[in-house]
Amino acid sequence: MLAPIEHRIAIELGVRPSQVIATVQLLDEGATVPFIARYRKEVTGNLDDTQLRTLEERLTYLRELEERRAAIVASIEEQGKLTPELKAEILQAETKQRLEDLYLPYKQKRRTKPQIAREAGIAPLAEALLNDPNLVPETEAAKYFNADAGFADTKAVLDGARQILMEQFAEDAGLLGTLREYLDEHGVVKSVVAEGKETEGAKFRDYFDYAEPLGDIPSHRALALFRGRNEGMLQVSLVLDSELDQETKPVGHNPCESRIAARFGIKDQGRPADKWLADTVRWTWKIKVFMHLELELMNALRERAEEEAIRVFGRNLKDLLLAAPAGPRAVLGLDPGIRTGCKIAVVDRTGKLLDTATIYPHEPRCDWEGSLHVLAALCAKHQVELVSIGNGTASRETDKLVADLMKRYPAMKLTKIMVSEAGASVYSASEFAAKEFPELDVSLRGAVSIARRLQDPLAELVKIEPKAIGVGQYQHDVSQTRLAKTLDAIVEDCVNAVGVDVNTASVALLTRISGLNSSLAANIVSYRDIHGAFADRQALLKVPRLGDKTFEQAAGFLRVIN
Numbered sequence: 001m002l003a004p005i006e007h008r009i010a011i012e013l014g015v016r017p018s019q020v021i022a023t024v025q026l027l028d029e030g031a032t033v034p035f036i037a038r039y040r041k042e043v044t045g046n047l048d049d050t051q052l053r054t055l056e057e058r059l060t061y062l063r064e065l066e067e068r069r070a071a072i073v074a075s076i077e078e079q080g081k082l083t084p085e086l087k088a089e090i091l092q093a094e095t096k097q098r099l100e101d102l103y104l105p106y107k108q109k110r111r112t113k114p115q116i117a118r119e120a121g122i123a124p125l126a127e128a129l130l131n132d133p134n135l136v137p138e139t140e141a142a143k144y145f146n147a148d149a150g151f152a153d154t155k156a157v158l159d160g161a162r163q164i165l166m167e168q169f170a171e172d173a174g175l176l177g178t179l180r181e182y183l184d185e186h187g188v189v190k191s192v193v194a195e196g197k198e199t200e201g202a203k204f205r206d207y208f209d210y211a212e213p214l215g216d217i218p219s220h221r222a223l224a225l226f227r228g229r230n231e232g233m234l235q236v237s238l239v240l241d242s243e244l245d246q247e248t249k250p251v252g253h254n255p256c257e258s259r260i261a262a263r264f265g266i267k268d269q270g271r272p273a274d275k276w277l278a279d280t281v282r283w284t285w286k287i288k289v290f291m292h293l294e295l296e297l298m299n300a301l302r303e304r305a306e307e308e309a310i311r312v313f314g315r316n317l318k319d320l321l322l323a324a325p326a327g328p329r330a331v332l333g334l335d336p337g338i339r340t341g342c343k344i345a346v347v348d349r350t351g352k353l354l355d356t357a358t359i360y361p362h363e364p365r366c367d368w369e370g371s372l373h374v375l376a377a378l379c380a381k382h383q384v385e386l387v388s389i390g391n392g393t394a395s396r397e398t399d400k401l402v403a404d405l406m407k408r409y410p411a412m413k414l415t416k417i418m419v420s421e422a423g424a425s426v427y428s429a430s431e432f433a434a435k436e437f438p439e440l441d442v443s444l445r446g447a448v449s450i451a452r453r454l455q456d457p458l459a460e461l462v463k464i465e466p467k468a469i470g471v472g473q474y475q476h477d478v479s480q481t482r483l484a485k486t487l488d489a490i491v492e493d494c495v496n497a498v499g500v501d502v503n504t505a506s507v508a509l510l511t512r513i514s515g516l517n518s519s520l521a522a523n524i525v526s527y528r529d530i531h532g533a534f535a536d537r538q539a540l541l542k543v544p545r546l547g548d549k550t551f552e553q554a555a556g557f558l559r560v561i562n
Contacts, residue, residue: 005062009055019045023055032514033489034496035553049493065096072103081106089173097180097296101173114167117160120149126161126168130264133273137161162280169281170288175263179256183293186255187214188244189301191225191236201233208234211244214301219308222301223474238294257285306478313475313483314490317466320420321494325456329385330354332378333451335421335443336390336398338362342371345447346382350504351455353437354382356444361401362394368401375405379412387414388454390421390446417454423464424449432463432508458498463508466491495557502540502558503533515553520546536560 010017022043026036037049076082093099125144141157151157193208228234266277328349335343346355361371387402402416428445453460466487495512510521527543537555
């Protein structure tokens with residue numbers, strides 16, 4: 001019998017079981033990871049937020065595993081086929097994959113060829129040929145003709161017997177595990193260009209004739225292969241390394257077929273049934289086992305690649321969110337552009353929009369002097385200290401423009417900083433931006449975002465859906481549910497690590513606070529607008545629908561200045 005879930009997680013994390021048990025209890029009571037990490041250290045024995053996130057993920061997986069284990073035991077028991085040995089194996093299974101391998105022979109299937117053959121009474125023939133290869137298959141088959149069931153000749157009967165053995169071989173859990181392990185170690189992912197797609201699929205040319213061991217493929221190459229296949233540009237398959245090296249291995253030698261044969265004592269000794277049994281082994285591998293394992297291992301490769309891509313995305317997002325804020329200073333935001341011009345937005349030290357403009361310093365107008373004049377006038381009028389330049393198209397040219405401005409007007413003491421404009425266009429067209437700036441042109445809203453994200457990157461970037469910030473590769477190729485869940489957790493951790501000023505925070509920022517949701521965040525802002533600034537944290541209890549439990553979770557992450 002496996003150890004309790006909490007003890008298994010404790011071993012995996014290298015912590016004491018008591019720490020895990022205490023954390024699980026807090027999670028089950030509705031406490032959030034940021035709250036536990038910061039305010040329940042004495043209960044969890046100082047587990048940090050990374051350990052807590054891992055613990056939460058493993059808890060979910062292992063609880064699902066136990067639910068599936070119970071369902072499988074109940075299903076096999078209902079069929080009257082649960083032996084003490086099988087039950088022990090099921091109870092010892094440590095992964096969902098192992099559980100499904102054990103359940104495979106007992107899974108309710110639609111009416112299959114092996115089932116039809118069994119119903120026609122052909123199972124004893126399959127068993128006899130496997131146990132005694134000295135029997136002549138054709139002679140033995142004649143004893144099992146059953147025209148009414150569709151087995152009227154030797155070929156049909158022997159095919160039925162073969163189907164029965166193929167199913168038996170393919171559903172052996174121990175054998176499946178061995179073959180999966182071998183294929184995982186010796187599998188090679190091979191890709192070739194799809195016929196006639198050489199020109200259309202040119203961006204995938206690195207994979208037109210490509211082969212790499214399954215275990216060595218980095219995530220970016222795996223995701224590129226899957227994208228090429230999904231777009232119909234590549235044919236991707238899994239092969240054994242021995243199949244790529246036929247010069248050193250005799251043609252027809254297949255180590256996986258050899259393992260199936262060895263498992264069931266099948267040898268080629270020139271006996272009458274040996275060739276028939278060898279063909280059965282070959283068909284088992286090709287039709288039943290390999291196709292199943294190829295699909296499974298390629299899916300596992302995709303999952304590993306997605307996890308790594310999501311991890312990189314998360315790391316980049318965290319760096320962006322926790323970039324040092326410039327603080328409460330007047331900022332001119334510049335969203336660079338060529339043909340459509342550079343959009344300008346000036347915000348005051350609190351982030352309030354003061355002014356907007358559009359200049360055309362680059363091709364085709366090349367109004368360099370006019371652009372400098374507009375910039376100088378705006379900076380002087382609003383006492384601008386910082387110039388925030390988006391790093392998109394024409395950013396380098398726009399950076400030169402601002403450098404020229406600073407050179408001509410040294411008395412203004414301007415500082416220019418290049419910022420990531422990732423997600424600015426998404427924000428511009430969002431419902432949030434439309435509510436914030438209903439009268440402002442969409443193209444100018446991006447400049448506001450670029451200005452504000454220099455003042456406080458975190459407060460501005462939380463307004464954008466995390467995956468739209470675009471700081472990772474292949475974000476559209478990975479599981480959108482898993483990506484969203486991971487990135488949301490990172491945003492939540494970042495916001496709660498820093499905390500927010502409850503009297504200035506937006507609904508978007510408050511929504512990410514431990515214990516709050518979008519409706520409670522909206523209630524806080526609405527209450528603040530009606531009654532004025534919160535004098536202290538206790539005043540939050542007057543907000544509609546914000547009860548004691550929510551207050552306990554959220555209060556520590558909300559700052560009331562002075």
